[in-house]
Each structure stands twice: as C-alpha cells, then as structure tokens.
Amino acid sequence: MSVLSISVRPNRMTCWVLSWFLFAAGICLYLYTAQKRHKENPDDRVVPTLAQLGAGIYQAAMNPDADEEPAADSAGQSALERFRNGMLWKDTVASARRFLYGLALLFPAVLLGLHMGIFPYFGVFFLRFILFFDKIIALSVLPILFIAFGIDELSKVMLIVIGVTPTIILDTFNLTKSVPPEQVVKGFTLGARDFDVAYRVVLKQIWPRVLNSIRLNLKPLMLFLFAGEMIASTDGLAYRIALLRRHMGMNIIIPYVLWVALLLFLVDLTMRLLNKRLHPWFREA
Amino acid sequence: MVPGSLADTGAAPVLLDAEPATDLLIRLEKIHVSYELADGACKKVLDGIDLDIRRGEFVSVIGRTGCGKSTLLRLVLGAERPTEGRVLADGREVVRPDRDRGYVPQKYSLFPDKTVIDNITFGPEVEEFSLLTRFTPLFYRRRKEFRAEAMRQLRRMGLHGSDAKKYPDQLSGGMQQRVAIAQALVMKPKILLMDEAFSALDPGTRTGMQKLIRQVWRETNTTVLFVTHNIAEAIQLGTRVVVLAKDGAESSGSKVALDLRVPDRAEEFAEIAERVEAATGHSHLDEEE
Numbered sequence A: 001m002s003v004l005s006i007s008v009r010p011n012r013m014t015c016w017v018l019s020w021f022l023f024a025a026g027i028c029l030y031l032y033t034a035q036k037r038h039k040e041n042p043d044d045r046v047v048p049t050l051a052q053l054g055a056g057i058y059q060a061a062m063n064p065d066a067d068e069e070p071a072a073d074s075a076g077q078s079a080l081e082r083f084r085n086g087m088l089w090k091d092t093v094a095s096a097r098r099f100l101y102g103l104a105l106l107f108p109a110v111l112l113g114l115h116m117g118i119f120p121y122f123g124v125f126f127l128r129f130i131l132f133f134d135k136i137i138a139l140s141v142l143p144i145l146f147i148a149f150g151i152d153e154l155s156k157v158m159l160i161v162i163g164v165t166p167t168i169i170l171d172t173f174n175l176t177k178s179v180p181p182e183q184v185v186k187g188f189t190l191g192a193r194d195f196d197v198a199y200r201v202v203l204k205q206i207w208p209r210v211l212n213s214i215r216l217n218l219k220p221l222m223l224f225l226f227a228g229e230m231i232a233s234t235d236g237l238a239y240r241i242a243l244l245r246r247h248m249g250m251n252i253i254i255p256y257v258l259w260v261a262l263l264l265f266l267v268d269l270t271m272r273l274l275n276k277r278l279h280p281w282f283r284e285a
Numbered sequence B: 001m002v003p004g005s006l007a008d009t010g011a012a013p014v015l016l017d018a019e020p021a022t023d024l025l026i027r028l029e030k031i032h033v034s035y036e037l038a039d040g041a042c043k044k045v046l047d048g049i050d051l052d053i054r055r056g057e058f059v060s061v062i063g064r065t066g067c068g069k070s071t072l073l074r075l076v077l078g079a080e081r082p083t084e085g086r087v088l089a090d091g092r093e094v095v096r097p098d099r100d101r102g103y104v105p106q107k108y109s110l111f112p113d114k115t116v117i118d119n120i121t122f123g124p125e126v127e128e129f130s131l132l133t134r135f136t137p138l139f140y141r142r143r144k145e146f147r148a149e150a151m152r153q154l155r156r157m158g159l160h161g162s163d164a165k166k167y168p169d170q171l172s173g174g175m176q177q178r179v180a181i182a183q184a185l186v187m188k189p190k191i192l193l194m195d196e197a198f199s200a201l202d203p204g205t206r207t208g209m210q211k212l213i214r215q216v217w218r219e220t221n222t223t224v225l226f227v228t229h230n231i232a233e234a235i236q237l238g239t240r241v242v243v244l245a246k247d248g249a250e251s252s253g254s255k256v257a258l259d260l261r262v263p264d265r266a267e268e269f270a271e272i273a274e275r276v277e278a279a280t281g282h283s284h285l286d287e288e289e
C-alpha cells in the first residue's frame, strides 16, 4: 500500500488527521514565528502573539472606531451594546449591506440571461454586447466610476455590476441553452404559454444551477466590493483593513481577514445546504 | 415545388380506403426538409412526403437511422417548420407545438424538477392558470380535482399511489415513460406523438409498454403516430406502417417507400415484415435486435 496509489481507501481517522494537518501546521508555524520574533524584539507588531491577537479582537469587537466620538456613557453599557457599537460590528454591517445590494443586483442578471436564452430576439439583441462587456476589467474602469458616480455607494455597487453580472448573465444564458429542446416542446404540448415555459419549465429546472453559479461568484463579488471599499470608503471591513495597514495593526488585520473568510464560508455553506434542501431532485453533475 | 393551396385539400389523393374527409386529422403536403450544413452544403432529409393521418389510426413510422423519422415527427408537432410544403392539423396549418398534439420523446420526457404527480398536473394547471392567477383560492380548489384526475391516469398506467411523490430520476425507465404517457393523455390530445418512446427500455419492460400503449389507444380512441426503428414493434402496434427510405443516391432525401395497412391477423405479420424490411433498403435495419 503506497501513498501514491489511486485505489487506496484511507480510513476515517486518517482522513480526519490528514485533512486538518495543514491547519494545525499553519497555526504552529505562526505561533513559533511569533514567539521567535518576540524574543528578539518584545515590541514586534508584525507577527502578533496570541495574547496580542486576543487584545486586538477584544478592542475591535468592543470598542468603537477610535476616530469616532466616544459614546458619552460607554462605561455603563452592557457587553452586547458595546459590541453593537464596536468597530467590528459596524464594519461588518456596512460591508454586508453593500454585499446584499450586489447580491440583489444579480437577480435581474439571472432574468436577463434566461430571457436571452429563451427568446431569440432578446438573445441577438444583448449577447454580442454582453460578451464584450464581460471582457472589460472592472477595476480598470474604477476611476471612471468615481468620476461619473462620485465616491459614494453607487460607484461601489456599479463596480460589482460591471465585475460580476456579465458572468452571471452569460452563465444563466448557457444554462438556459443547455435545457433539452424536448422539455420546451413538451411544455408547449401541455398547453403552456411562452412565459410559462420560460419560468415554470426552464427557470425552475436550471434554478439550482443558477444558485450554484451565484455561489461560485460570491468571491469575485467580494473582491470588487473590497476593492471599492479599500479605495474609497469611510467604513466597511476592507476600509478597516486598509486603514490599519498604516498603523501596522496586524493584531486587528489578521482577525479581520479570518472573520471575512469565516463569513463568506458560512454564506457559501448556507446557500449550499439551502440548495440541497429546496431542490431534493437536483443532482450535481 | 409550389406549396399546396387550401383548395386542393379535399381533392388530394386518399392513400387507403376512401373515408369521409372529416376523419382527416393530420395532412402532410409535399414536405421537403433540408438543412444547411456548416460547410455551406445542403443536406436533404425529407424529399416530397405526402401523408394523411385519420382519426383513430395508430401509425407506425419506421426507417433506418438518420432517415428523418424524428424530423417528420417534429414537423407534425410544429417544433420545426418544413423547408417546403406544409403540415395541416384539422385543416389548419401547424406553426408551433400546442396542446392538441401530445408528445412522448425517448429522453427528457419528464420535468426533472417536478414530482410524478406535479408532472401530470402541470398541463391542466398551466392551461387554466397563468403565472399570476395561480395564487388565487380557485387555483387551490381546482388543483384538488387535477390531482384526483392525475391519480386516475397514474393507476391506469399501472403505477402505484406511492410513486406519485417521487421525482423522475427515482423511477425506472419504463415507469418514467408510463408517467410521460399519462402526462400527455391527461390533456386529451387529438394525436399522441411518440419518438422511439420505448427504445431505451429493456425487452421485458418494452413488451409491457407495447401492450399498455395499444390498450390505451383502444380505450381512449386517440390517434397515435409512433416512430420506431424496430420492425416487429411497428407491425404489432400499428394499424398502419409507413416506411421512410431514400430511393437512390445517398445525397437524396427520404420518401415514403411503403404505406401499408396492417391486418389484424398475426399470420400475415411475417410477410409484412419482409416487405417492410425490403422497403427500408437495408437487410439489417436495426443493430440491436
């Protein structure tokens, strides 16, 4: 039995150990580096120790942004209130709001892709343009967006529109095209009208795949959101990370990075489970 | 060729026994179909097909693979338009698939996202209720009736009540086709079009399905157009067998090479089978049998 064998079946315990090994190794390596650097320089801020990270997390979660006016009676607040006034929570809410706007804008994109795939006139009207639009590097038009829409929310949302919606439109278009023509004909022979076929036959059966496509595009969506926040924003998770870079605030940056990863992971997981639960007939290809 | 005008509908040659014109359900007039290939060449598939289908007939269409059987069926459905000629259903030109002509394809015959019962009630529901009116109380009342009717169809097709909640991919191929037939019949179509509907089934299941469709045809008085590449199936099921075949060069399109009424007596089957086989222009029509 060799490691490089296709037909081996590792047992449960081995699987568990192997799959967590790199996490454990990463943490150990980090702790070792931190400890070593602190031995050389007790004031090191680049690789904070666990204690420093803990303090950083506490500070980010429980204290308001240092630039903000401190609340008058911050001493008398409960822990929950302090958390809700804290920097982490406020940043998360700000980013989440933009994230949801972006997500909401993907639904018109899905409908456009569906109509392009089903109604030939729609298809020829939009396809060439969207194929071109898709090739525009969203970040390269960022200056134009800032000039055209100002540096407030709109330009950040537009960045997401330019960056992610063409992919979703084209994905939905292709999914629509991949529905066997038999299904469409079948719909008509059962008395369905065009819109019934579009929504109740085609959209219904590609919907789980569309959700999957949206799920896979959450990362680009976050990427554009973060780019927008880092360059022009006064709140949000990415704004904070960019800001703390100036103070070398690694003890807060690292928790923020992990927090964002955790949130995205949870959103992804929820969507995957929901998809499975809502569409028991769906078999992933 | 000039597409036939409405005026000559009544005067067209009657292929078999003279029967009243009102019995005519489907008429194919001088149908030509050709496809433009990627290299600009033109591929003729059907080359002058005239065919009348009368109410109550069970027409088997047979021919070698690639001879245009499915194309013919799609023309009758309205899923495809002929390059020349026209297709009439009840005297009106067919331009698109509609609820008068039921369809049971070989594959993808059911909606994968709907349970068996929802597949069957889809037709009645969608016909009576649009996307908006589906949320009215009337819809929920009517749905009960649709479901009861669907359950009746389901039982008639030999399925159990417990199958109603299953999704198509939880059913065997034979059961799926049973549901697909129920789904089409619930609309009471004027003609049922089946494209190699049983070809993917194992022999035992296939025999069962043949009995079933024959029985359904007799009980419901529907008209059936049944495409197959199995000679025995064509003869046993059909009241009439139509053979499509090229009559010469490989580049020509298919014509009706034989159009036979099948007698009820089984003794003549062997002789008919021979004639059919000869007409297809191939001694081994079917690779799998």
Ligand SMILES: Nc1ncnc2c1ncn2[C@@H]1O[C@H](COP(=O)(O)OP(=O)(O)OP(=O)(O)O)[C@@H](O)[C@H]1O
Binding pocket: B035, B036, B037, B043, B045, B063, B064, B065, B066, B067, B068, B069, B070, B071, B072, B229
């Ligand atoms: N959209 C198309 N474009 C080009 N050629 C086509 C198209 N559709 C069908 N054909 C050609 O037309 C011919 C007839 O096809 P059709 O599917 O009707 O044959 P068939 O008799 O049903 O064959 P089979 O027994 O394999 O199902 C085939 O040679 C096929 O290649």
Ligand SMILES: [Mg+2]
Binding pocket: B069, B070, B071, B195, B196
């Ligand atoms: Mg075919």
